Amino acid sequence: MTTLVAGVLLLLLSVTGIVTAQRDATGDVLRLVSPEAYKFFHQSDDGRVGGSRWAVLIAGSRGYENYRHQADVCHAYQLLRKCGLKDENIVVFMYDDIAYNENNPRPGIIINSPNGSDVYHGVPKDYTGDDVTVNNFFNVILGNKAAITGGSGKVVNSGPNDHIFIFYSDHGASGVLGMPDDSYIYANDLNWVLRKKHASGTYKSLVFYIEACESGSIFDGLLDPKGLNIYATTASNATESSWATYCPGGQPSAPPEYDTCLGDLYSVAWIEDSEAHDPRTETLQQQYQNVKKRATTSHVMQYGDIVLSLDHLSVYFGENTAKYNLQPPTTAINQRDADLVHFWEKYRKAPEGSAKKAEAQKQLVEIMSHRMHIDTSVKLIGNLLFGTEIGPDVLNVVRPAGQPLVDDWKCLKEMVKTFETHCGKLAQYGMKYIRSFANICNAGIQIEHMAEASAQACVGIHADH
Known part of the structure; x- marks a missing residue:
């Protein structure tokens, strides 16, 4: 009888979500409660859906x-x-x-x-x-x-x-x-x-x-x-x-x-x-x-x-x-590169010597310049904050699966805001550096130090660049 009760309790825990799933060594394959048990406890979801x-x-x-x-x-x-x-x-x-x-x-x-x-x-x-x-x-x-x-x-x-x-x-x-x-x-x-x-x-x-x-x-x-x-x-x-x-x-x-x-x-x-x-x-x-x-x-x-x-x-x-x-x-x-396909195709298809060709070329140059600016600025900020030897490593740290990106989300928001104030919008491409800003927060860097490094890295850059 005790075994039966324990088995029913485990089934209840599984179905209600207290014991929902378990990852295997690959981190992606899940052992699920059986479909039969699920249907027993979710009979209203079979056939007509309530609500x-x-x-x-x-x-x-x-x-x-x-x-x-x-x-x-x-x-x-x-x-x-x-x-x-x-x-x-x-x-x-x-x-x-x-x-x-x-x-x-x-x-x-x-x-x-x-x-x-x-x-x-x-x-x-x-x-x-x-x-x-x-x-x-x-x-x-x-x-x-x-x-x-x-x-x-x-x-x-x-x-x-x-x-x-x-x-x-x-x-x-x-x-x-x-x-x-x-x-x-x-x-x-x-x-x-x-x-x-x-x-x-x-x-x-x-x-x-x-x-x-x-x-x-x-x-x-x-x-x-x-x-x-x-x-x-x-x-x-x-x-x-x-x-x-x-x-x-x-x-x-x-x-x-x-x-x-x-x-x-x-x-x-x-x-x-x-x-x-x-x-x-x-x-x-x-x-x-x-x-x-x-x-x-x-x-x-x-x-x-x-x-x-x-x-x-x-x-x-x-x-x-x-x-x-x-x-x-x-x-x-x-x-992250799909926008380049669009602008390259516009450039490739435009007639030689036309205004469309010149405009498409200008757009491509602007996009690539922005990417280079973001890459260079973030790398320089990392070097200024942590030194050239460990700066790149700190910026690229990836936390283990199951652990949130950052300990202090308010800090992350402030770091992003500080960077964009001094260096311009991250835009679609630059979003990939959010993890770097999270790592700066996790390393205990204060906002004022981030502001100093950003101002130094992006001197002459306007916020609306």
Whole structure:
């Protein structure tokens, strides 16, 4: 009898999340509670889903060179609509400067794959342009309509039995996600918002997909695997890039009239996988495994309450099928270099001696100059703070998996602000040095010393450079 009671207790602990998952030596394979046990304790999730479904879709970039991020989000919207979600339950953030951009060869149309159909038509413009802000994103999740500035005012007005899906696509770095106004979503702030949402009792389960470089750092050591009923997957681990795909010259290539990447590998992998399967029979865990098999240029990761991954896609996406043929494996380009593809293609295609050629050359030179400036400045700051012998090593330290990026997030924010005050905006490329600033904080460097080093390294550089 004692053995039986112990066995039942262990099963309960496993299902409720107190004992959720265990990593093996590879750090990526998980032993899960059995599907049979999960179904026994989640019978309401089989068949008809109780409560409502909500979705928040956000593209965190602007500029035609970042076409792919808004294309990912628009495609995700079309998927959710086909699966049955209502417009009033889908909140979309995108800068909306792509569809009618002068560089777009098909005005008013956005595609997410070489032979794909238009994914822009009908997408709600809830938050566009300057309304795509960290404050609005957080308050949409929290359902705090009074704190929203601009936009449609639509929020996730969810209840205790509801299911929430959040998808983010853009550039990222250690502990941060980018936004169109060059501000950052910091990992500690995002996780605080998720904990606050849970404390409000306004959802039953929440799933978060993130497409960004080093996106694993958003949850690694920060997202509690127990008690929050949150499951997350990311395009990469905490130290590596994510990848763009359907690019000019790739396999398959973007149509010849396009000079930019059409999608991101992790994003199109999960969206196209969803389109190729019945959401009522495929689970989140099965999708995670399928995406890992396709997006092999980075380590696709999962965090939080892994037991939730046994939910069917229909719990979050809707129950209607939207079946298409699954696309073959594709070539990919590092996210941090995908903008160079766009500007190089513009230069290559422009007629010799034309004004377009000169303008494209100017843009390329400016981009490469900015990259060199950021690289040189950060390296010099490291040398000034720690000396030439150990400076590079300190800046490049990577903490063990499961440990947050930084001990003092306020310090990290101040370090980034100090650098940008003296050396100019990090921009998309420079975000890769967030880890270096975190290491400066972890080494105990004071803000005033960082300011002195930044001023010395970037003498003559204006903050708006």
